Amino acid sequence: MQNPRKPTRPVVIVSDNTGITAETLSHSLLSQFPDIKFVTEVLPFVVDEDRVFNAVDRINGLARDHASTPLVFVTLVVSEHRRLLETAQGVFFDLFDTFIAPLEEELEHDSNHSLGQSHGMTDIKRYSSRIGAINYSVHTDDGVNTTDYERAEVILTGVSRSGKTPTCLYLALHFGIFAANFPLTTDELDIGKLPDALVKNRHRVFGLTIDPERLQQIRQERRSRGRYSDPKQCRFEVNQAEALFRRESIPHVNSTSMSIEEISAKILHRMQLHREFL
Amino acid sequence: MQNPRKPTRPVVIVSDNTGITAETLSHSLLSQFPDIKFVTEVLPFVVDEDRVFNAVDRINGLARDHASTPLVFVTLVVSEHRRLLETAQGVFFDLFDTFIAPLEEELEHDSNHSLGQSHGMTDIKRYSSRIGAINYSVHTDDGVNTTDYERAEVILTGVSRSGKTPTCLYLALHFGIFAANFPLTTDELDIGKLPDALVKNRHRVFGLTIDPERLQQIRQERRSRGRYSDPKQCRFEVNQAEALFRRESIPHVNSTSMSIEEISAKILHRMQLHREFL
Structure with a gap:
């Protein structure tokens, strides 16, 4: 009732x-x-x-x-x-x-009153380039195929579960942006230097960070035992990543209270990426 | 000028x-x-x-x-x-x-005039479920992890490059739909039967097909030599896949002249999926 x-x-x-x-x-x-x-x-x-x-x-x-x-x-x-x-x-x-x-x-023009102009296949070249961007983001997800970074318009980096993959996919699907992502593992964080693949492309690197408490929650849901979701470990990784971003002057945002749309809009704005609406 | x-x-x-x-x-x-x-x-x-x-x-x-x-x-x-x-x-x-x-x-209500209600993080549970859907679509892309099909709301199937991956990602990102995809390889097409993973979940299976000429173009761009982008092979695969869909009464659409948005909207409509707008 x-x-x-x-x-x-x-x-x-x-x-x-x-x-x-x-x-x-x-x-x-x-x-x-x-x-x-x-x-x-x-x-x-x-x-x-x-x-x-x-x-x-x-x-x-x-x-x-x-x-x-x-x-x-x-x-x-x-x-x-x-x-x-x-x-x-x-x-x-x-x-x-x-x-x-x-x-x-x-x-001073009549509209053409025709169907399916928006969200349709009116421009096949643009459409193919968008599909290309989607395939690229899947192909370069999680730090693989870094030799293809030449083609990247932006490379997101950050600790595991800071929001890199969903943001890359959104940038590709919605705006046709070629977006790769590279995870900062504990190995890299211990060394405290930007990985080689990122050094070579530093002008296209953008960092994502997240509050350690929220990170811990997200990781807990995924894998509840071990160092991965340990609060101390999460704090350590986030601190190291943020210090690295500051030291290397990598632009970055804290994704904790932002949606994928908001993170993406910030990245496009900060990196001055051409925002092609598809 | x-x-x-x-x-x-x-x-x-x-x-x-x-x-x-x-x-x-x-x-x-x-x-x-x-x-x-x-x-x-x-x-x-x-x-x-x-x-x-x-x-x-x-x-x-x-x-x-x-x-x-x-x-x-x-x-x-x-x-x-x-x-x-x-x-x-x-x-x-x-x-x-x-x-x-x-x-x-x-x-008969005032609007609350507050910022960031749309495309923001107003509902964290809904938002987490959307991120879950995105991770799920990446996790089950291209026929892997079929043991997790229990969770799928829809499973797309079709020949390689018929549009399965971009559509799954769009369904996840835009509507929070748990969408897996399973490629029909030549092995399955030769046998002419639905693969086991799909038989068990047939009420959630949706087929994508595509004109052989367009398929050949797309494959050519990706890998220009060999059987993969051979016109005869493309025709064979598409014919076999469409025959299989008809024989097994799998609902399907031809994606050739449709955008990802249009394909997704058709799938939601035909499969009567709950379309949660995120």
Whole structure:
């Protein structure tokens, strides 16, 4: 039974493509209302009248089930489909209607009203380069294939579990950045020098650090026994890594309270990397 | 020298966080104007007055350099900062101003106007589960560690270079989906049966296929000699894989003209996977 005093508000994303744009925006906007519980349903690939009618049915069904009018975020380029959709029982936030008209006026151009321009395969060369970046990040993960560092736009380094792998993958997937990563092992930390593979590419090296307590938690979940997740060991490794970054003037951030998106945005900004949006 | 008849239109993203939301939306909108060349600059982490003034200077600088008013997409939750920013010489598209007011009215709640709610670390449990998904996809890439398939929400299969790895990584990074992938090698294709690891988990298996000509191109770039990139071999593998999918009733899509986002959205939709937006 639902609590009638704090009902769940249904949210529907209707898109003629993947729905990612509308989902990203709705997520940003609704996160500004933390006291309300939202439940989101995505209806992608709504490209013909039949699917618009299905979407109308679904919105009306959710309105009934939740006894609450769904918030509907819409990216449909065909205006007839938008008009049809708006016969459903929803509160509509139409991204195209809202912004395309003022853009057309400002740009003195009509928009082409064509489907699948965003998050699609409109530019195969750019797309191949992105796939190349993803393969590169997998290929150079965890300090392997350092001979291919010529191609790297950035090389992340830091102790084990400081966030290097997810950040590299995000940089590749989202921005097409060639990002390698090299772990600082206890051997290197004992010597207190930057490993050779990094020395040769120091202008592209970026450090990740993390609070020792958080590191210990993460490592504990992965392997609960032994030196790897020992609090003293975690403190030692982090201290050594941070000292190394300072000594060698390696730019770095503390990833403890940052998401992958935030870490990536900081790296792009600090390293002045060309941010190609894909 | 710029061509005066087709100038480049500057676009600026100003955000108090990563800028990803505004960048995603601007990209979607501007891709509807394929005849205009845009050059985009992202100014993330604009969190205090100093940085707002820097953003104003930058926008005015771009307006001068391009002799064209920049389009400025804004996500700043502090309204004073928005007002200050709008003193710059730009055409402003304010995502918060546009949508937050109607949402507040509809939801009968004030928004909390706080920073970094989206793409931040607001929910550590959800965030950890996402990192878990990323590590899982790396850990089970390319048919290794099949004993961990219990945890998989989906297992992608297909011939080498049909798009399995990038799709798995995207599903993990973007939606926190535990996605493994298993390559169909010539051994399995010759036998014409689903490999044991997949038989046991067949309700979670999803196939990727690709046009043989495109496959041949991709393989050629990777390894230009030998059977791997031979046109006849590519045709053989694709035919066998598609026959196997049909015989075993494995849902599948042809990835040839689809982006990773589109493939992922299809998989989530067809497999009815819970799409947690992160």
